[in-house]
Structure formats: structure tokens, C-alpha cells
Amino acid sequence: MNRKATALDVAKRAGVSRSAVSLVLNGRGDGNVAKESQDRIRLAAQELNYSPNAIALSLRNQRSRVIGIVSDEVVVSPFDGNIIGGADDVARSRGFVTVVMDTERDAARDASAIETLLDRQVDGLMYVTVGLKPLDVPHGMLRVPSVLANCYDSSPKPQLHHVIPDEITGGRDATEHLLQLGHRDIALLAGAEGSPAAPLRVEGYRDAYAAAGLSVRADRITMAGWDIDAGFHGAMKLLDGVSPAERPTAIMCANDRLAIGVALAAARLGLSIPADLSVMGYDDEARIADTMVPALTTMALPLREIGRAAMTTLLDTIEGVSGRDTAETHVETMVPCRLVIRESTGPAPTR
Amino acid sequence: MNRKATALDVAKRAGVSRSAVSLVLNGRGDGNVAKESQDRIRLAAQELNYSPNAIALSLRNQRSRVIGIVSDEVVVSPFDGNIIGGADDVARSRGFVTVVMDTERDAARDASAIETLLDRQVDGLMYVTVGLKPLDVPHGMLRVPSVLANCYDSSPKPQLHHVIPDEITGGRDATEHLLQLGHRDIALLAGAEGSPAAPLRVEGYRDAYAAAGLSVRADRITMAGWDIDAGFHGAMKLLDGVSPAERPTAIMCANDRLAIGVALAAARLGLSIPADLSVMGYDDEARIADTMVPALTTMALPLREIGRAAMTTLLDTIEGVSGRDTAETHVETMVPCRLVIRESTGPAPTR
DNA sequence: TTGAAAGCGGTACCAG
DNA sequence: CTGGTACCGCTTTCAA
Numbered sequence: 001m002n003r004k005a006t007a008l009d010v011a012k013r014a015g016v017s018r019s020a021v022s023l024v025l026n027g028r029g030d031g032n033v034a035k036e037s038q039d040r041i042r043l044a045a046q047e048l049n050y051s052p053n054a055i056a057l058s059l060r061n062q063r064s065r066v067i068g069i070v071s072d073e074v075v076v077s078p079f080d081g082n083i084i085g086g087a088d089d090v091a092r093s094r095g096f097v098t099v100v101m102d103t104e105r106d107a108a109r110d111a112s113a114i115e116t117l118l119d120r121q122v123d124g125l126m127y128v129t130v131g132l133k134p135l136d137v138p139h140g141m142l143r144v145p146s147v148l149a150n151c152y153d154s155s156p157k158p159q160l161h162h163v164i165p166d167e168i169t170g171g172r173d174a175t176e177h178l179l180q181l182g183h184r185d186i187a188l189l190a191g192a193e194g195s196p197a198a199p200l201r202v203e204g205y206r207d208a209y210a211a212a213g214l215s216v217r218a219d220r221i222t223m224a225g226w227d228i229d230a231g232f233h234g235a236m237k238l239l240d241g242v243s244p245a246e247r248p249t250a251i252m253c254a255n256d257r258l259a260i261g262v263a264l265a266a267a268r269l270g271l272s273i274p275a276d277l278s279v280m281g282y283d284d285e286a287r288i289a290d291t292m293v294p295a296l297t298t299m300a301l302p303l304r305e306i307g308r309a310a311m312t313t314l315l316d317t318i319e320g321v322s323g324r325d326t327a328e329t330h331v332e333t334m335v336p337c338r339l340v341i342r343e344s345t346g347p348a349p350t351r
Numbered sequence: 352m353n354r355k356a357t358a359l360d361v362a363k364r365a366g367v368s369r370s371a372v373s374l375v376l377n378g379r380g381d382g383n384v385a386k387e388s389q390d391r392i393r394l395a396a397q398e399l400n401y402s403p404n405a406i407a408l409s410l411r412n413q414r415s416r417v418i419g420i421v422s423d424e425v426v427v428s429p430f431d432g433n434i435i436g437g438a439d440d441v442a443r444s445r446g447f448v449t450v451v452m453d454t455e456r457d458a459a460r461d462a463s464a465i466e467t468l469l470d471r472q473v474d475g476l477m478y479v480t481v482g483l484k485p486l487d488v489p490h491g492m493l494r495v496p497s498v499l500a501n502c503y504d505s506s507p508k509p510q511l512h513h514v515i516p517d518e519i520t521g522g523r524d525a526t527e528h529l530l531q532l533g534h535r536d537i538a539l540l541a542g543a544e545g546s547p548a549a550p551l552r553v554e555g556y557r558d559a560y561a562a563a564g565l566s567v568r569a570d571r572i573t574m575a576g577w578d579i580d581a582g583f584h585g586a587m588k589l590l591d592g593v594s595p596a597e598r599p600t601a602i603m604c605a606n607d608r609l610a611i612g613v614a615l616a617a618a619r620l621g622l623s624i625p626a627d628l629s630v631m632g633y634d635d636e637a638r639i640a641d642t643m644v645p646a647l648t649t650m651a652l653p654l655r656e657i658g659r660a661a662m663t664t665l666l667d668t669i670e671g672v673s674g675r676d677t678a679e680t681h682v683e684t685m686v687p688c689r690l691v692i693r694e695s696t697g698p699a700p701t702r
Numbered sequence: 703t704t705g706a707a708a709g710c711g712g713t714a715c716c717a718g
Numbered sequence: 719c720t721g722g723t724a725c726c727g728c729t730t731t732c733a734a
Contacts, residue, residue, distance in 0.1 A: 006726095006727060006728085007727065007728065007729095008727080008728095016704080016705085017704065017705045017706080018705085018727090018728080018729090019704080019705065019706085019729080019730080019731095020703090020704070020705080021728095022728065022729055022730080023729090023730090026729085031703095032703070032704085033703070033704080034703060034704085037703085037704090051466070051470065052470075052727080052728065053410075053470065053726090053727050053728070054467070054470035054471050055406055055409045055410045055415075055470070055471060055472050055726090055727080055728095056410055056710090056726075056727035056728045056729095057727080057728060057729085058406050058710095059404075059406045059407055059410055059710050059711070059712095059726090059727080059728080060709085060710055060727080060728050060729055060730095061710085061728085061729080062710075064406075066471075074426070075425070075426055075432045075435050075436070075451065076432040076433050076435065076436040077432060077637075078429030078430070078432070078636070078637065078638070079429070081426045081427040081428060081429070081432075081453075082427050084426050084427065084453065085426070085427040085453070085455055088453070088455075097452070097464075097467050098452070099450035099451065099452060100426065100450065100451050100452075100453075101448070101449070101450060101451075102432075102435065102436070102439070102451075104436055104439075113448075115402070116405070116448050119402065119404065119405035119406070120405050120406060120417075120471075121406050226638075227638055227642035228638075228639070228642040228643055228644060229642045229643070229644050229646075230642075232644040233644075257638065257639075257642070260611060261644065263615060264614060264615060264618055264644055267615055267618030267619040268618040270621075285429070286428075286429065287429070287577075287578055287579075287608065288579070288608075291578035291579040291580045291581075291608070292579050292580070293579060293580050293583040293584075293612065293615055295580075357710095357711060357712085358711065358712065358713095359711080359712095367720080367721085368720070368721045368722075369711090369712080369713090369721090369722095370713080370714075370715095370720080370721065370722080370723095371719090371720070371721080372712095373712070373713055373714080374713090374714090377713085382719085383719065383720085384719070384720080385719065385720090388719090388720090403711080403712065403713095404710090404711050404712070406710090406711080406712095407710075407711035407712040407713090407726090408711080408712060408713085409726095410710090410711080410712080410725095410726050410727070410728095411711080411712050411713055411714095411725080411726055412712090412713080412726085413726075
């Protein structure tokens with residue numbers, strides 16, 4: 001556990017001054033330091049396994065090349081971690097590192113996490129949420145370049161750029177997939193009342209119906225919740241004891257977990273998927289949708305893309321790429337969802 | 352985005368020197384600084400919203416009160432995030448902050464993540480994995496106090512303390528729960544071959560059988576994998592077309608997702624849970640086990656406890672609490688799993 | 703081409 | 719009780 005080598009150590013060993021070391025190791029040696037001194041310095045640095053002290057660097061330069069990511073609960077929850085994965089990808093490729101702090105849905109911790117990060121000279125901040133939601137933007141985020149991923153500034157005069165999935169189109173495309181398969185009676189298990197994503201997906205569903213010149217039956221839309229049991233009970237209500245002619249031929253779910261519940265209900269009722277009933281999920285949760293039996297057709301949330309896009313705009317503003325007008329006028333980026341067709345959807349049964 | 356107030360700003364405003372500010376704000380004012388100067392200083396600090404620059408502090412003190420958490424994939428995967436949640440709980444309660452870096456299962460990124468953290472003067476390091484596994488400990492971890500959570504040093508001469516769940520006891524307790532319900536023919540869907548957790552859970556299962564004076568049927572144990580489809584197909588093999596007398600009366604799964612597959616298969620075969628078949632999960636995944644239909648009896652992984660225990664021993668060694676002999680001699684902490692009884696298990700059917 | 707010195711924001715020591 | 723000063727490790731300017 002002995003101390004790391006400093007620039008001074010390198011200088012001594014190479015028989016030069018600290019400044020020379022700094023110049024050479026930062027590529028500004030040529031024209032300033034003798035060729036052979038340069039070699040000795042580089043050699044010494046290597047032998048001592050020297051790397052500059054990041055803390056001292058930050059103090060000196062007033063910037064750290066680290067981006068702080070704070071999230072409401074993406075670390076502890078099973079969802080949406082890939083937003084951070086995508087963000088980290090682009091950060092690393094541009095020579096930044098990310099550190100994440102999770103506040104476990106405790107808004108009181110937001111401010112302190114951001115303060116901590118700011119105190120450590122992060123060059124930028126990104127806030128990531130589990131699930132699309134409005135955010136009461138912590139004040140500190142306005143002190144450095146910042147961006148919102150999967151959430152948006154809920155204040156009357158939004159200040160921060162945000163990137164979110166295009167839920168309306170997602171809902172529409174999902175519905176259209178079913179429509180194209182000939183389904184005309186598609187029930188929608190639409191998630192929970194409070195969530196911002198839920199009504200958008202419903203809107204997409206309505207749009208698709210309208211575009212097809214069909215009218216939607218109000219009783220086909222249920223705000224069921226987000227979990228397996230909600231899917232199960234919702235499906236039972238739709239299917240149990242109702243004649244084939246009265247049944248919806250497809251159930252579209254607002255997430256994959258609901259779809260599991262639906263599958264459980266269908267199996268219990270002796271209905272086969274997709275022959276008797278098509279089922280769609282939403283999210284494309286890893287190791288859920290792809291491993292379901294039958295494998296679940298679903299609308300994939302573009303998690304990594306959201307993270308990438310958010311980090312890209314953030315770094316662009318930090319590094320002053322192109323015009324700032326881009327950043328000013330374009331405060332929202334919508335990333336399209338992606339239809340993933342697997343085995344749980346098929347042609348509507350003829351009757 | 353104007354600069355933050357520094358100690359000098361406070362000093363000027365209070366009409367004293369920087370040193371006085373430092374003393375007062377660190378509680379060493381009494382006996383060194385005049386009462387009324389103290390008041391002026393505190394007032395000025397408050398008015399300027401002063402807080403010391405963490406970077407400068409770290410540079411000066413050679414320590415930062417931050418703990419770096421690096422993980423193979425707990426941020427991006429849906430699993431085990433609560434280990435970090437638990438760790439963070441105790442860190443915060445002891446005045447430390449944690450920052451996490453996820454390397455997305457890319458071992459090459461481990462070293463660089465740790466180097467980054469070390470360069471930023473973290474006072475300690477914790478490595479967390481998704482799922483119990485041996486770890487090729489990155490060299491840098493030996494340069495500061497470090498601990499392993501959910502993984503263990505795979506080298507011949509382990510150096511780091513690790514905390515892991517007690518999988519053998521978990522497997523045994525799960526099996527005993529079923530035995531106590533009168534089951535005598537319990538099939539085990541045992542996870543994947545390669546995982547270290549799988550054989551331990553099997554060992555627990557065997558232990559329980561042995562303790563009950565029963566012998567296990569080799570063909571009742573299948574290394575199925577970890578996902579829904581594996582559970583489904585495993586269950587079909589066990590149940591489809593076999594007479595009630597030949598069927599296992601319970602299926603114990605190595606995780607909750609397998610149990611979903613089993614439930615799907617059972618429903619398809621018209622078997623009711625738990626009347627005809629008891630099903631157990633393992634892990635107690637949030638919003639999976641508790642929302643299954645029927646709600647899943649399972650063996651809960653003590654995620655938060657693991658995180659807490661790991662962080663506690665780490666901070667104890669950093670702060671030099673009690674004897675270091677504890678740290679030296681006791682390189683493993685095992686945390687018990689917790690049986691969670693819900694509705695998917697019941698008395699063995701009489702036949 | 704080189705090295706000395708200032709300064710980033712603190713803390714702690716030491717004369718006064 | 720107080721203010722001046724050295725130092726943490728680095729970069730950058732400036733004079734030699």
C-alpha cells in the first residue's frame with residue numbers, strides 16, 4: 001500500500017524539473033523539451049508506473065472529465081439499467097467516466113447527491129429515472145451542463161434538455177401490428193392510472209384504431225397496474241366464462257409482466273397463445289420477454305439509445321460542439337420504440 | 352453558474368483570516384478564536400452558502416470519505432441492486448458516500464474503473480457481482496481497504512474479506528419447508544451447470560433429504576438453467592403425460608423465473624397450485640415472486656443484508672474500529688437466506 | 703531549452 | 719487569540 005509516484009518522483013529520476021514532466025506527458029514536449037530529456041522522462045514515468053493524480057488535476061483545471069449520473073432507483077430496481085449502460089458507452093468513448101448515485105426514490109437525497117457530485121467537480125450531470133416521469137429538477141443541476149433521461153422537467157418553464165421514448169408511436173405501432181394480423185377486438189391492459197407512460201400508450205392505441213377507421217370499445221381499456229397479478233386478473237375478467245365470440249382476440253399489455261399474468265390466465269382457461277389469443281407485451285424486458293413461453297412479442301423500450309442520446313447531447317454542450325442554438329431550441333429528443341415480433345402474436349382466429 | 356464561495360470569501364466578509372474560518376467551521380473554534388469572530392464567521396458562511404471544496408479537501412487530507420463500488424453488471428442487469436442499496440445505507444449513516452461504476456461484465460474494464468476510483472482518492476473499494484461467483488480480484492483493490500460482496504477471491508491465497516449468502520442452508524431450509532408439508536417426492540430444477548450457487552443449493556437439498564432419512568432420486572434433479580422457458584420445459588418433462596402417482600408433488604426451483612415457467616406448465620396441464628403441485632422459488636425477486644399467481648413461496652436472498660455487512664466490515668477496517676485481528680482471521684461472512692411463505696406451497700396431495 | 707514560481711481551495715502549524 | 723505560511727500534486731507562465 002505504498003504511495004503512488006508523483007510528477008516530482010518522475011522528474012527526479014529523469015533528472016529534470018516537474019514542469020518538463022508535465023509538458024512531455026501532455027504531448028507538448030516538442031519544441032519545449034530536448035528530445036533526449038523527453039525519452040528519459042517517458043522512461044521514468046513508465047518505470048514508476050506514473051499516472052497523474054486526478055484530484056490534483058481537478059483542483060488545478062477546475063474540471064474532472066467525470067459525469068455524475070443520479071437516478072431515482074435504477075440501480076436498486078430491476079428496470080432501465082441499460083439507460084446508464086448506453087450513457088456510459090458514449091462517455092467512455094469520448095474520454096469521460098461516469099459515476100452513479102442512486103437515491104432510492106428519496107427526493108430528499110437528490111439534492112445532497114447532486115451537491116456531493118458538484119463538490120467533486122463533475123463536468124456534467126444526468127438524471128435518470130425508472131419509467132417515464134415528470135421530475136422536480138433539483139436546483140443544483142442548473143449549475144453545470146445537465147440532461148434528463150427518461151424524465152422531463154415538470155416546471156412551467158423547463159430548462160433542461162430531456163430524452164424520452166416515443167410512447168405514443170410505440171402504442172400505435174404495437175396496435176397496428178395486431179390490426180395487421182386481422183385482430184379487430186383488441187383489449188388493452190393499460191398500466192396504472194398515475195403513470196405518465198400509460199395514457200400515452202393508450203393514446204397510441206386509439207390513434208391506430210382511428211387510422212384504421214375502427215372505433216374503440218371503452219370497456220376494452222383497463223388501467224390494470226403493472227404486475228403479474230394485475231395481468232392475470234385483468235385477463236380473467238376479459239376471458240373467463242365468456243364465449244369465444246365475445247372474447248377479444250388479442251390482449252395488448254402495457255408491459256411484459258402483465259403479459260405473463262395474461263399467459264397464466266390463458267393457460268388456466270385452456271386457451272392457446274397465439275392460436276386462440278394473441279398477447280403483446282411492452283418494454284422487452286431482458287430475460288422475461290425473450291424467455292417466455294411462447295416467446296413474447298413486445299414493443300422494446302430503446303433504453304440504450306436513450307442513454308446514448310442523452311449523453312451525446314450532454315457532452316456536446318460541455319465540449320461546445322457545433323452551435324449552442326441546437327441545445328437551446330431543441331429541448332426534447334424522442335427516441336422511437338422498436339417492435340420485436342416473437343411467438344405470442346398470430347393471425348386473428350376466424351369465427 | 353457563478354463560482355462557489357471559498358473560505359477566503361468567507362474570511363473577507365467576516366473580516367478574519369482563512370485559518371480562523373477553517374478552525375471555526377471545523378468545530379475547533381473555542382479556545383482559538385474569539386466568540387464574536389466565531390459568530391461573524393458562521394454568519395458569513397451561511398450567507399455565502401459556503402461549503403468546503405471536496406476536491407481541495409481530498410488533496411489536502413489524502414482521503415475523500417467516498418467508497419467506490421464497482422460491479423460486473425448490477426446496474427444494467429435486473430438483479431441484486433439491493434446489495435448496493437444496503438451498502439449505501441450504512442455508508443451514508445457513517446458519513447461516507449458511495450459512487451458506483453458498472454463494467455458490464457467486461458473484465459478489461461475492471462482494472463480501469465478501479466484505477467479511476469483510486470486516482471480520485473476513494474477511501475475504500477467494494478466489488479459487487481450479480482449472482483454468487485468467484486472473482487479474479489483486480490490488482491488495484493489491494494492498494495486500499497476492500498471487500499467483496501456476493502463474490503469471493505478465486506486465487507489460491509485469498510486476501511479479501513467477502514460476504515455471501517448461505518446457499519447451502521438456503522437450499523436445505525427450502526427443502527425442509529416442503530418436507531414438513533408432507534412432500535416426499537420433490538423435484539429440483541437446479542439452475543445452470545456453471546454457476547457456483549447451483550451446486551450449493553443442490554447440496555442443501557440433499558442435506559435435507561439425508562436429515563429426514565430419505566434418499567434422493569437422481570433423476571429428480573435437473574440442471575435446467577435460470578429462465579422461464581427452462582422452468583417450463585423442465586416442468587413439462589416432469590409432469591406432462593405422467594400419472595398422478597408418478598408425478599413429483601412439489602417442484603423446487605433454483606430461482607423465481609423458473610417457477611414462473613413451472614406455473615405456466617402446470618396451468619397448461621390443468622394442475623392447480625398448490626392443491627395438485629407445490630412450487631417453490633428462490634431469490635424472492637421484487638415484483639415477481641410477490642405478484643405471481645398464486646404468490647410464490649420462495650427463499651429470499653438477503654441482498655440488503657449482504658450489502659450492509661460488507662460495507663460495515665469495510666468501514667470498520669478503514670476507521671480502525673476494534674481489533675484488526677477480526678479482519679485478519681475472519682475472511683468470510685455468510686448471511687442466511689430467509690424463507691418467505693406465500694401461496695404456492697401447501698400440503699402434499701394425498702394419494 | 704530549462705527551472706522557478708504562482709495558484710487551484712483547503713488545513714495545520716507556528717510565530718507574534 | 720490571531721494571521722502568515724507551508725504544503726497536498728499538478729499545470730502554466732515567465733525569466734534566465
